[in-house]
Amino acid sequence: MHTTKRLTGAPGIYLLAANALVSTSAYALNTGTDLNLSMKPIAGGMAGAAYTNPQEVSAALFGNPATLTRFKSLHFELGAGLLEPNVDNTQTNDGYSHTSTSAARNYVVPDVAVSGEVLPGFVLAGGIGVDSGIGADYRTSPVNAGAGLGLGGAGAGGAATLPLVLELLSFSGNLGGAWEVTPDLSLGAALTVGFGLGQLGTTGSTTGLQGLSGNFGGTTSSVHNISLRGALGATYKVAPEWTLSTSIKSPLQYDYHSILSTTVNGYEQWQSVKVAQPLEVTWGVATDIVPNLLLEVDVAWKNWSSAALYQDIFQDQFLTMLGGQYTLDAWQFRAGYSYASSLLLNSPNGSLGGLDGVGTLPLNTAVPGVLARNDLTKVVQTTLAPVVWQNTLTVGLGYAFTQHFRLDGFGAYAFSENTSRSTLALGNYQVTASEWAIGAGANFSF
Known part of the structure; x- marks a missing residue:
């Protein structure tokens, strides 16, 4: 069902085109990037390299579930991280230049997991975490x-100024199990119940839009949805000191109802859109x-x-x-590096998930x-x-106070x-972006 409201006035197509960013901004939807294992207290210090030989139960549960057989005794982990993106967008045209800075920062990422062997060679685990999220x-x-362009009442050199807002967060509750088929081969599976929060569009005052009808200063709503995904994994020791792994995760798709308003034939209505983690x-x-040295390389x-x-x-x-961990008595020293191939399409599609438009602009x-x-x-x-970031460096430090309790932290x-x-x-629109993160956690084993 669409909620409709009669609007008055209809702009010309050329004026609409000149103010076209109104549509873009209200439509803008961003998957961001999956967090993978980069915000875990231990795996975060190894650049997320923990799909083959994880050192914490949370990385096993949310990464490759087959690795849960490494955590047969009762394990409990409680941690959190702080993620800080920094994004600047510079708009230039006909000698004019303006830079906008995104205020979307300070994202706290919780991390909780517990595991135990319930039958000989069979381990069950459960936990809560954040699998993806980004904002602007x-x-x-x-x-x-x-x-x-200097069109229609434009201020500060622009045809329109727009207060854009975007926030997509995906929380996951995971239940996983693993079976040690032989001392060398382990198989695992996990079920994810995802809870997604979504908001996108404009909120606040706009300028330079006198020629446009419709509600361009408040096109967004805050919505949520739930979804499911599954994961399968396997690990195999080809030699006592060498382990291989593979895993697969199905998509996690959210259906956000009535998240963005548009105007069709003079009536304002709300649109829904499907968004899927891949x-x-x-x-x-x-x-x-090498004694006391763990090295791991994973590719996703x-x-x-x-x-x-x-x-x-x-x-x-x-x-x-790529990640490494060196153990010296009760201390663990970690470091890592990750490389992500370019994500943005050089020539994107004209459509966005089947959305019709925003305001009066299709x-x-x-x-x-x-x-x-x-x-x-x-x-x-x-x-x-x-x-746009592609290269990440990480460091981590851990200390085992006893054989049952340890603290770990990382920076990236x-x-x-x-x-x-x-x-x-x-x-022209140029974006410059980076991000940093820190995190810590406590691990208990009995």
Whole structure:
């Protein structure tokens, strides 16, 4: 059901095109990037390299469930991390330049897991965590649409200023089990119950929009949904000091009802959209052939090109994770590096998950010489989907107070990267983004 409200007035198509970022911003939807195991107290210090030989039960439960056979005694982990993205978007056109800074920061990521052997060789585990999430908030630093065009009451050199808001968070409750088939072979499975929160669009005052009818200052609503996904995994010791692994996770799709408003035939109505975290396949190798030194390399492939909505702005992605841990008495010293292949499509689609439009402006519409069909999604990529960082370094430290209790912590920094997209009349949009994270946790075993 759509809630409708009669609106008055109808703008001309060229004025709409000149103010086209209104549609883009309200439509902007960003999957961000999956957290994988990067925010775990121990795995976070090894750049998330924990799909083959994890050192904590949470990484086993949320990574490769076959590795749960490593945690046969009663294990309990309680941790949290702080994730801080830093995003700047610079809009330029016809000699005009303006930079907008996203205020979406300070994301706390909880992490809880427990496991135990319930039958000989069979381990069960459960836990709660955050599997993905990203946000953008330009309410106090609005983005300029058509900067430098000077159309219809524009202020500060832009055709329109827009207070864009986006927040997508996915919480997971996991239940997993693993079976030690032989001393060398383990198989595992996990079920995820996901709880997603979604908000996108504009909220606050806009300027330079006198020629447009519709509600452009408040197009967003805050909604939620639940979903399910499954995971399968296997590990195999090819030699006492060498272990191989593989795992697969199904997509996690949320159906966000009535999340974004648009105007059709003079009536305002709410639209729904499906958003899916992608199918993921991992494989890896770990070795402790050097005494007291654990080394692991894992690779993850993410099928963004088949994920609902994301396929319009993202491409398939590889993530390579390298991590090491050196044990010295009761101390563990960790370090890691990860590399993510480029995520943003160079030429995105004109559509966004089947959404029709926002306000009176339709999506996927071209105006010769003024607006290309994918100009709006290009702006989406650089304002609300700015996942451009590729290189991350991590460090970690742990101390075992007793054989039953230990504390661990990590720090990570994703180096600043930038990318830009050019449009016809809307100008150029360049995003510069980085992020850092810290976290800690307590591990108990009995």
